[in-house]
Amino acid sequence: MQHQQALGLSDEQKNNLKGELRQAQPKFTELQWTLQDEMERLVSLLKQSKVDEKAAGSQLAKVLAAEREIKLAQLMLLIRIKNNLTQAQQTQLRELVEKSKVR
Secondary structure: OOOOOHHOOOOOHHHHHHHHHHHHHHHHHHHHHHHHHHHHHHHHHHHHHOOHHHHHHHHHHHHHHHHHHHHHHHHHHHHHHHHOHHHHHHHHHHHHHHHOOOO
């Protein structure tokens, strides 16, 4: 994690963050594979000379569901990371992120 020294993370916070990231990584990999599979199926349907609207619509719903699941997992990870930081660390992190945007 970037800025861990600047934030003064405790060993407990570092271990908690590492655990969260270790737990999230396989889930994100699986979700990305699912999304890729669903996208390939949609593209295959759309490449046909006559597109079955119902099938394409149904497949798009699966793509959107996979994307939603990824976004939800990302948000939950960010929340767990934020909740692991003190209020002062959260404020400092926001400032560090803003400074890096200016560059």
